[in-house]
Every structure is written in C-alpha cells, then in structure tokens.
Amino acid sequence: MLEIEHLVTGYGGVPVLQDVSLTLAAGEIVGLLGANNAGKTTLINSLSGVYAPMSGRILFEGADVTALTPRERVELGIVQVPEGRLVFPDMSVRENLLLGGINRRARPGRARQMEHVLELFPRMKERLSQDAGTLSGGEQQMLAIGRALMAEARILMLDEPSLGLSPLFVQYIFGIIDKLHAEGLTILLVEQNLNLTLRHAQRCYVLERGRVAIEGPADAIKNDPRTRSAYLGL
Amino acid sequence: MAEFLQALTQGLLIGSTYGLLALGMGLVYGVSGVVNFAHGDFIALGMFMCLALYSALSLDPYVSIIITVPVMMGIGALVYRYLLRPMVGYKFLMIVQLTLGLSLVLQNGILMVFGGQPARTPSAVESKLWILGEVVMRVPHVIAFVVSFALAIGLYVMLRSTDFGRSIRAVHQNAHAASLMGIDVGRVQVLTFALGIGILAIAAALLLPGTPIQPTMGLRYTVITLLVVVLGGMTNFVGIMLGGLVIGISEAFGTIYLSDILGMLLPYGIFVLIMLFRPQGLTWGAAR
Numbered sequence: 001m002l003e004i005e006h007l008v009t010g011y012g013g014v015p016v017l018q019d020v021s022l023t024l025a026a027g028e029i030v031g032l033l034g035a036n037n038a039g040k041t042t043l044i045n046s047l048s049g050v051y052a053p054m055s056g057r058i059l060f061e062g063a064d065v066t067a068l069t070p071r072e073r074v075e076l077g078i079v080q081v082p083e084g085r086l087v088f089p090d091m092s093v094r095e096n097l098l099l100g101g102i103n104r105r106a107r108p109g110r111a112r113q114m115e116h117v118l119e120l121f122p123r124m125k126e127r128l129s130q131d132a133g134t135l136s137g138g139e140q141q142m143l144a145i146g147r148a149l150m151a152e153a154r155i156l157m158l159d160e161p162s163l164g165l166s167p168l169f170v171q172y173i174f175g176i177i178d179k180l181h182a183e184g185l186t187i188l189l190v191e192q193n194l195n196l197t198l199r200h201a202q203r204c205y206v207l208e209r210g211r212v213a214i215e216g217p218a219d220a221i222k223n224d225p226r227t228r229s230a231y232l233g234l
Numbered sequence: 235m236a237e238f239l240q241a242l243t244q245g246l247l248i249g250s251t252y253g254l255l256a257l258g259m260g261l262v263y264g265v266s267g268v269v270n271f272a273h274g275d276f277i278a279l280g281m282f283m284c285l286a287l288y289s290a291l292s293l294d295p296y297v298s299i300i301i302t303v304p305v306m307m308g309i310g311a312l313v314y315r316y317l318l319r320p321m322v323g324y325k326f327l328m329i330v331q332l333t334l335g336l337s338l339v340l341q342n343g344i345l346m347v348f349g350g351q352p353a354r355t356p357s358a359v360e361s362k363l364w365i366l367g368e369v370v371m372r373v374p375h376v377i378a379f380v381v382s383f384a385l386a387i388g389l390y391v392m393l394r395s396t397d398f399g400r401s402i403r404a405v406h407q408n409a410h411a412a413s414l415m416g417i418d419v420g421r422v423q424v425l426t427f428a429l430g431i432g433i434l435a436i437a438a439a440l441l442l443p444g445t446p447i448q449p450t451m452g453l454r455y456t457v458i459t460l461l462v463v464v465l466g467g468m469t470n471f472v473g474i475m476l477g478g479l480v481i482g483i484s485e486a487f488g489t490i491y492l493s494d495i496l497g498m499l500l501p502y503g504i505f506v507l508i509m510l511f512r513p514q515g516l517t518w519g520a521a522r
C-alpha cells in the first residue's frame with residue numbers, strides 16, 4: 001500500500017534520513033523503532049509531505065505521491081498523529097475533531113465519523129465542549145488519535161503515542177491501536193519503546209542515525225543482537 | 235454633564251470602528267505573524283478609491299464599497315502572496331521594513347494620482363444629525379457604529395462556527411498541526427490578509443463622510459490601530475473591540491475637554507498608563 005524508495009530527507013541541505021526504504025502492506029501494522037534523533041519524526045513528516053525529500057520516491061497504492069502537498073496527502077488518507085499530540089489547545093474537543101475531518105474527502109461524512117470516534121473514545125464524548133488544552137496527557141492522545149480518524153485515515157501513522165503517558169493510559173492507547181488494526185486499518189507505529197512495539201507490530205524497522213539498520217518480523221527483531229546495539233547507538 | 239455624555243457617545247461610536255480596524259490587523263498577525271505598517275495607508279487607498287468613484291460615477295461612499303471591497307481584497311491577496319509571503323518566517327524586522335516600504339509606495343502612489351490637496355468625498359448623510367436628549371450624534375458615526383459592530387459579530391460567528399473560521403484559529407494556534415489536518419496554511423494566510431484588507435475598505439467608507447482626505451493620512455490610522463491591537467492583547471477578539479472603544483473614548487474626551495494638541499495626545503497617555511499596569515493588554519483569556 002505504501003512504498004518508500006531510497007528516501008533522503010534533511011534540513012538545510014544536510015541529510016538526516018539516508019537512503020531509507022520501507023514498505024507497508026494493506027492492513028499491516030508495522031513498527032518503526034529507533035533511539036532519540038534516529039530520524040523517526042523526520043520520516044513521518046516526509047510521508048505527510050511537510051518536507052520535500054532531497055531524493056527518493058514515495059508510492060501510495062502504486063502512485064507516486066512524492067511531490068504532493070500535505071493537504072493532498074491527507075485527502076488520500078495518509079494521516080499522522082503527531083509527536084507530542086499537538087491538539088489545538090484553545091479549541092473544544094468537538095472543534096478539534098471537526099478540524100480533523102476538514103479535508104475535502106472526509107468532510108461530507110463528518111457527522112457519521114464523529115459518532116464512530118466518540119464510540120471508540122467515550123471519554124471524549126463527556127468532554128466534547130471542554131477546551132483541549134485542559135485535557136490530561138492521555139486524554140489529549142485519545143483526542144489526537146480521534147482527530148486523525150476523523151480524516152478517514154487509510155494509513156494511520158502514530159508518532160510515539162506512549163510518550164509521557166502513565167502505564168495505564170499506554171495500555172489503553174495500545175488496546176485502541178490493536179482494535180483499529182483488527183478493523184483493517186493500515187498502521188505505521190513509531191516508538192522508542194522497544195518491547196511495547198514488538199508486542200503489537202507484525203513487522204519492524206529499526207532506524208539508526210537515519211538508516212534502516214535492521215528489518216524483519218517482530219520476533220526476529222526481538223532476538224537479533226544488533227537491535228540492542230542500534231538502540232544504544234553503539 | 236451634557237458635554238460628558240456627548241464625549242462618551244462620540245467616543246463609543248468612533249471607537250467601534252477603531253476596534254474593527256484592529257480586528258483586521260489582529261487576525262492577520264494571528265495567522266502569519268505579520269504586523270502590517272501599511273494598514274492605515276490601505277484605509278487611505280480605500281478612501282481615495284471612494285473619491286474616484288464619486289468623481290467618475292457620483293457614487294456615494296456607502297455604495298462604492300460594492301466595488302472597493304472586492305478590489306481591495308484582490309490587492310491584499312496579491313500583496314500577501316507575492317510581497318509578504320516570501321518573507322514570512324524570516325526576521326520580524328524584515329516584515330516591518332517591507333510593510334513600511336509598502337506604506338511609502340501607497341502614499342506616493344496616491345499622491346501621484348490624486349495630488350496633495352486635501353479633498354472631500356460627499357455623502358448623502360454627511361451632515362445629517364441624530365439628536366437624543368442632549369446628545370447630538372452625526373449620522374455617519376451612528377452608521378459606522380452599527381456596521382462595525384455588526385461586522386465584528388459576523389467575524390466572531392465566522393471564526394467560531396465555520397470551517398474557514400476554525401482553520402484560521404487552527405493556524406493561529408499551531409500552524410504545523412493545522413497543515414497535518416490538510417489545511418492549506420498558505421492559503422489561509424492569503425485569504426485572511428485579503429479579508430483584513432477588505433475590512434479596511436469598508437472602514438474607509440465608514441470613516442469617510444466629513445473627513446478631509448490626503449495621501450499621508452494613513453499613518454494616523456496605522457498608529458491608532460497598533461495601539462488598539464496591543465491594548466487588546468494582539469489576538470484577543472473581545473480585548474481588541476474593547477481596546478477600540480477605550481482609544482475612541484479617550485480621543486473624544488481629549489478633543490472635547492483639552493486643547494487641540496494635548497487632546498490628541500490623550501489616547502497615547504491612556505495607552506501608556508494601561509500598558510504600565512496591564513502589559514498583557516485588556517485581555518483575560520477570552521475568545522481566540
């Protein structure tokens with residue numbers, strides 16, 4: 001469904017991602033692991049079209065989307081839940097969700113999609129008119145995921161959804177991720193948390209200083225001695 | 235007492251339009267960080283366009299807005315797209331210099347076309363008065379008040395309950411996150427700037443009746459708008475409207491109770507005083 005071919009992305013001419021290739025089949029849940037500064041967020045933002053790559057291609061369902069704007073990619077259903085959640089703090093939960101579904105493809109079905117999201121997160125239903133900035137971290141993560149689902153995501157990219165959450169919330173959020181996967185959504189899960197990701201993803205890529213160091217099924221990655229060293233940056 | 239009521243009324247009437255001017259600037263600042271120092275010159279441009287339309291077609295300024303609003307919005311969109319946008323995100327000072335340059339271009343452009351003599355644009359209601367007890371109101375002021383508040387309320391409702399309005403607020407709160415929603419941030423910035431300039435075209439017609447116009451008059455409006463926006467806390471809707479009323483009222487009291495020069499200084503004095511005690515402006519965290 002998604003293919004990244006030899007992607008090089010950087011800031012101010014200095015490459016951060018160096019020749020990254022990665023594939024994601026429809027319905028798959030793939031983990032993208034890596035230590036601090038490995039380039040995970042840079043990769044996700046490249047997929048969202050925030051940065052133009054220096055070279056390489058991104059294919060979505062066989063079509064080259066490398067030159068598309070962020071808006072056009074959202075309209076295709078390539079949607080991310082950003083690192084740090086980035087909910088709109090001075091807007092209500094309801095307005096945040098409406099904004100999630102503001103793209104041309106999702107807008108007509110927003111009301112129906114909202115019901116679906118509120119079913120998934122009953123807690124958001126109770127807080128519909130509360131400002132997002134007053135939610136707890138875990139609730140903001142729910143909102144950020146709900147907001148991405150409002151866009152009628154076809155590929156959901158989650159950037160460190162466990163970041164800064166209590167263990168209970170982490171469990172809850174990963175339960176939701178499993179549920180979305182079971183419903184058939186294609187998911188790219190970016191995490192620093194190794195064990196957590198290996199438990200929920202089918203396949204994984206380990207990014208080390210902008211390169212794919214290891215890739216394979218979760219079990220293989222778990223037992224690969226290189227994994228720990230990539231992690232510790234040795 | 236009559237004098238007091240007179241000053242208060244006059245200040246409220248004019249202050250509402252100042253608030254409207256400042257809303258335009260605040261919106262633009264909120265989505266793109268641009269403070270437009272040519273703000274007042276666009277008002278002057280709007281007024282001179284009304285003058286031209288009166289000379290050519292004897293249109294009343296209130297009718298002319300049918301033409302000036304779309305034309306000025308178009309100019310605003312082009313100015314933002316080709317002049318300001320390439321600079322947005324760079325040093326704030328560059329934007330200031332650029333808009334100051336734009337101010338000079340507009341002033342001299344108007345000077346070249348219309349000459350430097352003060353001119354007037356007549357309107358049917360120009361000298362009509364409205365007398366309420368002891369208070370005498372000029373009808374153009376009353377119209378300005380009603381239209382300004384109606385527009386302010388319209389803007390508020392637009393920001394709160396339309397997709398475009400929510401996009402504006404989203405870009406203001408987090409432009410990166412907004413783009414991840416599929417909002418075209420650049421487009422929202424262009425449209426907001428155009429909207430701000432369109433508001434100025436309306437404000438120009440509201441302020442025009444009875445006002446002698448000259449090419450350099452814009453600076454005064456720029457300064458007043460800046461005072462109001464800062465008083466209002468830059469992006470706070472209610473704060474900005476309040477700021478407009480405060481400046482309008484202090485101006486009216488200054489001209490009625492004090493001598494000419496001193497009276498004109500009163501708004502600035504009040505501004506400095508308020509900023510000393512409430513540097514964050516008149517806001518208390520209401521509507522964004």
Ligand SMILES: Nc1ncnc2c1ncn2[C@@H]1O[C@H](COP(=O)(O)OP(=O)(O)OP(=O)(O)O)[C@@H](O)[C@H]1O
Nearest residue numbers: 011016034035036037038039040041042043083192
């Ligand atoms: N906007 C930016 N401008 C310049 N350099 C950047 C920018 N964003 C990231 N970088 C650099 O790119 C490299 C990769 O950063 P990135 O945020 O992609 O890493 P990450 O794997 O997401 O890290 P983390 O786990 O901390 O989120 C880092 O060295 C970082 O300093």
Ligand SMILES: [Mg+2]
Nearest residue numbers: 040041042083
């Ligand atoms: Mg990151």
